[in-house]
């Protein structure tokens with residue numbers, strides 16, 4: 001059948017490929033923001049608190065979470081597996097014997113950070129819980145920064161200076177894509193080595209034992225707010241969050257502490273996909289119709305010798321599915337290419353603008369069984385939409401009439 | 406019990422401008438094992454009659470019974486089963502599928518039969534042997550002569566061993582020698598018990614069959 005009307009098949013494969021490309025770029029850009037991607041391998045059971053609302057008798061402010069509030073409200077939450085805190089800095093670092101001061105993205109954090117994220121270490125290991133508790137100046141550094149700082153010489157065990165203190169490199173990791181916006185940095189060090197926790201401002205990451213615990217964790221945070229607030233009677237603290245990654249994305253730029261409307265966002269997402277699916281499907285159905293009309297007589301003959309309407313319907317759908325799948329595979333490959341070519345447009349949040357690192361797209365975001373499953377699903381939907389009605393009509397033709405065609 | 410029974414069958418084709426009465430009040434009884442010739446001038450409704458008997462088209466009025474069963478309002482699946490097992494069609498102009506080779510064309514009815522355990526290819530080779538075409542199995546319809554196409558059409562019609570063969574001018578496009586060979590095939594099938602209804606314009610051929618039914622302008626005249 002493919003050889004019968006080659007041109008038509010090639011055009012419809014091409015059309016399918018284009019459509020799949022568009023849809024897969026949308027799906028991939030969503031996936032890259034929400035699914036587990038190393039080192040953020042626990043995204044699906046992680047919650048975040050980035051801000052809090054501070055109400056006094058005279059004003060309401062949205063401000064970052066300070067170290068003292070972390071200690072007072074969040075440090076010893078019972079439901080989650082662990083709670084971690086991060087503070088981002090951009091600062092100059094330098095090493096002895098290298099006159100160049102290099103600007104780097106630094107993350108001041110704790111040892112739980114290494115539980116929530118799994119880095120692949122080239123050399124050494126993360127700084128330890130004891131390092132964090134005692135404020136010991138150990139640091140983990142990215143491979144490319146180590147190379148720049150030490151001109152390609154071995155860096156493990158060497159020292160660099162940051163905020164007028166020397167840090168000893170205890171581990172070297174592969175570079176992290178800025179798309180992993182919570183784990184990304186070029187240097188990671190214990191925040192306690194810089195200053196007392198109480199003096200810092202942080203964003204809080206909470207690892208749930210299971211994502212089913214999310215609402216339980218929210219409840220516990222609310223309880224903490226009620227329990228701990230009266231002690232500071234002049235102001236009332238309420239946290240914005242904790243939110244899952246998906247919720248955070250929907251809230252982006254929205255600084256109140258209402259819970260985001262996830263339902264609306266999901267509907268919006270599927271609506272976009274539905275439109276992206278429907279427009280090409282309607283166009284492709286013209287080709288399907290043409291192909292089926294050119295086979296009217298064959299369909300009549302098959303029915304005259306015992307084909308049921310159902311078997312004709314399935315046969316036409318099956319044959320078209322082949323075209324859809326070939327288009328789907330081409331479309332998937334093209335979508336990788338488009339995603340990589342347009343990554344700066346597609347995946348960048350505002351905060352990336354000043355990051356020093358690259359927003360490389362992790363291969364694992366593409367090569368997962370889920371992606372293939374999505375492509376198959378989209379192809380199937382495309383197939384049903386574009387050839388469903390023509391196939392249904394074909395299966396119902398009057399036999400005597402169609403044979404004569 | 407007659408294998409085919411037509412009662413007061415009418416077939417009217419309606420388009421916006423014209424109305425054609427293709428069959429008018431046809432009553433016909435065919436007994437199991439009969440060999441029947443249908444004759445009449447062009448356009449008198451012979452093909453229409455076969456289409457209605459073979460459930461390729463529905464009568465506008467009247468009743469068609471196959472094997473004692475009323476065929477009006479049958480479910481698609483049941484009707485398909487009748488077309489598959491009870492009736493074998495040999496069309497006026499062969500109607501082979503051009504994209505399939507001889508072997509695949511012949512196998513079509515077996516694709517839709519639920520009969521298990523039969524080897525489709527070897528069965529197709531068997532019937533092709535019977536019609537004398539086993540040396541052309543990989544050919545496509547366009548690579549065959551008219552007589553060869555007719556043999557393929559016959560092989561396809563008999564592969565599922567139907568009780569009734571409906572043959573629409575099976576010798577019409579053939580020279581008299583090849584025509585006689587085809588007739589021998591049909592007579593052979595009839596001797597084995599198959600009921601045959603054949604449309605023909607050839608009085609000489611018709612005379613060799615058990616009964617002749619004549620049509621004129623959609624009406625049975627004899």
Ligand SMILES: Nc1ncnc2c1ncn2[C@@H]1O[C@H](COP(=O)(O)OP(=O)(O)OP(=O)(O)O)[C@@H](O)[C@H]1O
Pocket residue numbers: 401418419425426427446447448449450451452453454497
């Ligand atoms: N689909 C149709 N729509 C309208 N009229 C039709 C249709 N099919 C057949 N007819 C008409 O019905 C009449 C009977 O046609 P039919 O094909 O049965 O003739 P026939 O006896 O087989 O003729 P021939 O010997 O030429 O094959 C003809 O007048 C024809 O014009």
Ligand SMILES: [Mg+2]
Pocket residue numbers: 451452453497573
């Ligand atoms: Mg005819």
